[in-house]
Structure formats: structure tokens, C-alpha cells
Amino acid sequence: MLEWLFNILAYLGLYYKNAKILFLGLDNAGKTTLMHVLRDDKVAQHIPTQQPTAEEVVIGNIKFRAFDLGGHAAARQIWRNYYTKVDAIVYMVDAADRDRFNEAKKELDALLADEQLTDVPFLILGNKIDVPQAASEEELRTALGVHHLTTGKGTNPVKDVRPIEVFMCSVVRKMGYGEGFRWLSQYL
Template sequence: MFLVDWFRGILASLAVWRKEAKILFLGLDNGGKTTLLRMLTDESLGQYQRTQHPTSEELSIGNIKFKAFDLGGHAIARRVWKDYYAQVHAVVYLVDSCDRERFAEAKKELDALLSDDSLTNVPFLILGNKIDILNAASENELRYFLGLADSTTGKGQVNLEGTNVRPLEVFMCSIVRKMGYGEGFQWLCQYIK
């Protein structure tokens, strides 16, 4: 019996390993989308030019193989975001936590994403980036300005099956210091179906 259970466990882990998902990196320009994608792909850190055209990379995070799309965040790039919503499994929305002047703009774009019918059941990981900079917003401040104070679902293992609630959570991070986003992706991976 032990051998049968062990074999079933191996088969289950192999099935999970083969899971594939499409993920979108969205947010305003200068939020850190390209930096995060580069860090997750090859752990390289650098100064990147504004994303002019959508780019994609293959990543493995946990037991999931992702096709990740960095679509850019300037006003013209945001026009094509909708073209990528089909069959998406998750959205990572990055916000520059130091750029308070653009919080209202970031909220407007996030609200549009959250109200889009084609993304209704898609989990959203909100990353407040650049917490290594002295004047960065706190998590509570970012939640407030993005209108998420009472609408996130919790950071642990939260079972939302049968609830019709979209997984949505805020994690603060510093991509350049390699901190915070790992916990966010761990949280996100539990909701990839």
C-alpha cells in the first residue's frame, strides 16, 4: 500500500510540474515590469529602456511553467493590453510605490482591469515595487490609494473554491534587492488552475 501511495504522489507531482500558464505583467511605465521579468528569467539587473513593444519570456516558478508577457505601461502600450486577455491565467500588476503622483492613474488602470469581464476570474497579484527607496509608500497606504483596503483575499493559503471571489492581494517588494516578490508569486501559484 505504501508503494502505491508513493507512486500516486509521484504521478501527482509530475502532473503539477507540467502545468502551464499565461501571465501578464501590467502596470504604468517605470513600475518595474521589465526588471522583474529579467530578474525572473536570468537574474540579471540593469537599466532598461521603456518597453516599446510587447515581449514574452518562458519562466518556471514553483511547479508552473509560465509564458509571461511584458506589455509596457505607457499610454500607447496600454491600448494593446486587451489583446492579450484571452486565456490568461494570472495578472501581475506592478506599482511604483514611490511615485505617489501617479497613484490615481495606477488606480484608474487597475480598476479598468478588475472590471473587465474577460478577467473576471483571473487572480491578481499587486506588487508595490521600490520599497528599498526611502520615501516608498507603506502597504496600507498603497492599498488605500488603489482602493483595495477591504477587497483583498488574504496572503496565506486561502481556499476560495466555490466562493466566486477573485484572488487579489498586495505584496510590497524591491526587485533590485530581490525581496518580497517571491512571496507574492508563491501566493499567486496556489490559484493557477
């Protein structure tokens, strides 16, 4: 009976799950652009994030507080300060910047190894697939070393394992990240 009520309320837009999501990744990966596209459906060029920002965003029946913490080296030092009560991590990688794949892998490895994030689902977005030299999904999975960690893109939630999956996207073309967020929503 209660599930029926929640479904009706969600359909009417009156019920939302609440979540805290961190947008992490190296600088210039597209985190800020994605937050603005999700918030007001507009693509614009942004200056590099100098200090943490937060936005409230609604996708489907998920209302979440998204934190863009910046990706430059100094900003990465404060990421840990935001891990408390986080429901998910969106880790963005510039799929066209192969020169930084090792650096992106190092930061992702550190996040995945952090005890505070042991049970937190990770949505890895390979952004900028609209750029001709962008890596394929397979190449990005290999570069990040996540082949053995990903849990599948299915709609049946996995149990007893941290959900991790890679989705390729183009924020400026508004494609690919929607599938990633639909996948992530089943774990929130």
C-alpha cells in the same frame, strides 16, 4: 495515486503547471526588470518597453509564459488584446511615485471591471520599497482602493471570489515578490 506521481515529477523538475501571466502596470513600475530577474536572476537597467515581449519563466512547479506589454499610455491601449486565456495578472505599481497613484488606480479599476478578467487572480506588487520615500503597504492599498477586494495572504485558496492581494517588493534587491508568486501559484 496520480497526485503522488505529480508530486514526484514536480520534485524531479519533470512536471510543471503551465500558465499565461500578464505583467501590467504603468511605465517605470519595474515590470521588465522583474521579468529579467525571474528569467536569469540578473538586475539590469532597461529601456522603456516599446512593444510587447514574452518570456518563458519557471518558478517552483509553475512554468509560465509572461507577457510584458509596456505601461506607457499607447501600450495600455493593446492590453485587451492579450486577455484571452490569461491565467493571472501581475499588476505592478511604483510605490515611490505617489504622484502616479491615481493613474495606477484608474488602470487597475479598469482591469478589475473588465468582464474578460472576472475570474482571473490579481497579484499587485508595490515595487521599489528600497527607496526611502516609498509608500507602506497600507498606504498603497488605500491609494489603489483595494482594501475591500483583497482576499488574504494565506496558503488556503479562496473559493467563489476572485483572488486579489497586495505584496510589497524590491525587484532590484530581489525581495518580496517571491512571497507574491507563492501566493499566486495556488490559483494557477
